[in-house]
Amino acid sequence: MSKPCFVKSTIGRKVIAAISGIALMLFIVVHLGGNLTMLVPDNGATFNAYAHKLHSLGPLLWVARAGLLIFFLGHVITAIGVRLDEKRARPVGYAITASKGGPSKQTWSSRSMLITGLIILLFVPFHIWMFTLNQGADHARIVQHGVEMKDVYLSVVRGFSNPVKAWAYVAVMALLGFHLRHGFWSAFQSLGALSPKCAPVAYTAGLIFALLMAVGFLILPLYILYFGPDPETLRVAMN
């Protein structure tokens, strides 16, 4: 027997989806940590300093971005492949389907991984456009401690002062929560890392992780929309 191709096998593809999923989860933890510096009541000075630090990494930042893109694409491609297999494997469906409960972990979260994933996939380009590529007509910049830098805080405040955008973010982040609710524990199960004893612990940890991430991310748009500074006067007062 020749050695089968690992990445083509069902198990190999789940391993890729799991490793890339874990990498993306680590990314969003760091991302959330950075975002929450916006809650520091200093008109965004801490947040801008953080963003500036990231930007000044230079080539390292591009390495990180490339890595992130690879993990993101790896995750999307393998996940869609799993779904296509699913369609092929059961061409004629059931008239009625029901979960038997008990040890089943079949939930809206687990059944909607593709939908929640695709919405996040559509969201990411908008998100990058809004806060990284598009800096506004005036290319908002600010001088902090004698260093000129991008005023990312102002872009965010401008963006989230729009209730439609803010609430759209809230909706996507809620869906991210559902995606993580199944994705967190599923990643470790796909890597074969869970014994029957630690599987329930990982499943509960997944719920906590999903809640922390979703609430953490959706707090900001709501905070800025309802309690944040007015983007028109934010920098006027400072100058």
Place this chain on the structure above:
Amino acid sequence: MKFNIKVWRQAGPNAKGGFKSYAVDGILPEMSLLEMLDVLNEQLTKQGEEPVAFDSDCREGICGTCGLVVNGMAHGSRLKCTTCELRMRHFEDGATVTIEPFRAKSFPIIKDLVVDRSAFDRIIAAGGYISVNAGSAPDANAVLVPKDIAEKAMDSAACIGCGACVAACPNASASLFVSAKITQFALLPQGQAERERRALRMVEQMDKEGFGNCSNHAECEAACPKGISIGNIATMRREYMRAAARYEERAEAAGAG
């Protein structure tokens, strides 16, 4: 008890199937779902209609021959229960009971509720065995197995190969069935000789048969009449990764078996 039975009828593998509804009366609460179908079939035979074809053998939950999807659940709503053990007292009197065959591309319908599960046999033939010397029986306890390991292996070996895991899986994946066999042998000393080859070959055959991938819904564990844990699937993945890393062509060239 009275029931309205909505059942999938299909004359042959390539015939177009559809649901038909039948009323049955005089069902005792202690009858199993299969006995209820026996009553229905007697009724149909008397009326000159073709009886509903379904698989069954031992009718005591140990052979894995029966298997129907009842009201959307493989082997019905009871946990750790085969279709033949499912009693009519678990249904409401007068209820409509929807009965469908196991649905998967790899389990093609032969007739009505009977499906061809020989894909499982081909997966077992690909590697779900151990090689032994034929001839006189070996001494008992010549190979020592610690009690806890023997128990774990037995939990995996409890699989009766009914295919409910495939039927219940939203992706029609056979991972629970395949992983139970891989885990059973990986735990035991007798299974070591072909350990890597078994993991690679059984997974390869599973993929070839066209079963879906596993998305960790764990619905299979709920449907399994023997309560086989998805911990086996985690073990299968570890075994597969280990085998993919360690397997060398020479194992085959040496001509095991």
